[in-house]
Amino acid sequence: MVSVIIPVYNDEKYLMNCVNSVLNQTYQNLEVILINDGSTDRSAALCEQLRTQDSRVRILHKPNGGVGDSRNAGLAMATGELLAFVDNDDRMEPTNLAELVDLLERCQADIAIGNFYEFGEADQTFYFRVREEDYYEKVYTPAEWFAEEYNMHFNLSQCFTVPWGKVYKRELFDQIAYPNDRAVEDDLTTWQVYLLADRIAFMNKPLNMHRKRASSVTQETNQANVYPLEAIEQRVTMMALLGMDITEELKAYRWRLKVHRDELLKSGSTNLVKYKNVVQRLRILEKAARKKPSD
Structure with missing residues (x-):
């Protein structure tokens, strides 16, 4: 089973679309863990609505502690042998989990990674970074994957840093804790998970839609x-x-x-x-x- 962890904070506009993209995966052996991080909009009610619609949805409502704190809470609740993360305004392609689980098993890997495409809210435009003819698969050692950390080709650099767009073996997170006092908790954490792996498999296929918003932390002036x-x-x-x-x-x-x-x-x-x-x-x-x- 794959445990899909979704930190939720004040995102009533996109939450249903995000969660339904997970529930409607072709790979159905999953649980969806929604961590409501003290939302003040309708997100909490939408989480409850989703739970009534699908028994695979589990929820934790907690005081606001940041996305790192929410990821930690989700990890504590996860019961699957495999893990995946999704941001509450992003969307999975329908075959995301099926293709990544298959890649993980075929390559005998500890982590399977897929690429993504981006949707810019400012101009309402989809940016497809990877074409069908660009497809390839590759298995990396941790040292070989670290060599891609600053590779901007096919946006591998962002694939390296973000926690989403991946399927992980659960045991890699046994001693991992996301910082709960940082806005960019992924930069402080994701690389540590790679060093605990032996084999990392990558698929150059856009399996996630990442929403680029003006309010994103990466758009900050500072x-x-x-x-x-x-x-x-x-x-x-x-x-x-x-x-x-x-x-x-x-x-x-x-x-x-x-x-x-x-x-x-x-x-x-x-x-x-x-x-x-x-x-x-x-x-x-x-x-x-x-x-x-x-x-």
């Missing part, structure tokens, strides 16, 4: 909140300890440091200590980059 330093510092440390190549990670770390430096300057932040710490780390990395091998 990009320092979108690209936290803590996430990349943890990755660099763990990858270095495991003997993995951190060349691209260090490039990304320098870029994030510059983002944080610029945001602190732009906001006129009075946190001089934080600004100096960011600039000092940049200077250390830039000095190391200038050094010749003979040095």
Whole structure:
């Protein structure tokens, strides 16, 4: 069985469409876990309506704690051998779970990943990033999959970071906890799950519709909140300890440091200590980059 976890917060406009796209999957051996995170609109009532319509729907109503807290609550409730996540304004293609479960089993993988397409609310346009002729499958080791982290081709970079668009073996999450005090909890967590896997299978086929909204956290003016330093510092440390190549990670770390430096300057932040710490780390990395091998 696949446990599909959907954090819900004030999304009455899209919730029914999202949940029905899961309930109407060609793969029917599933449970849908709705975590109502203190919604103040009609989302709670819609969750209850969905439960009366389908016995596979389970609900937890809780005080608002953020999407990370909701994912943790869903993980605690899950009873399936496999897990999947969906954002409450996104939509699964009808064969999503069937194709990913099949890919997982055929490749003897621990995680099966599919691509996605995007719908922009601003211009009401669907963006199909993957064509039928672009289809391929590939099985990665964790180190090989990490090499795709900053690959923008076919939007692999976002496929790497987000928790949705995947089917996972449940045991990978036995000791995983999403942070409940961060807006971009996926950047701090998803990569850890990959390191617990042995085989990661990828299918270059758009199996999810991702809704791009103006209110999304990734559209925030303050990009320092979108690209936290803590996430990349943890990755660099763990990858270095495991003997993995951190060349691209260090490039990304320098870029994030510059983002944080610029945001602190732009906001006129009075946190001089934080600004100096960011600039000092940049200077250390830039000095190391200038050094010749003979040095």
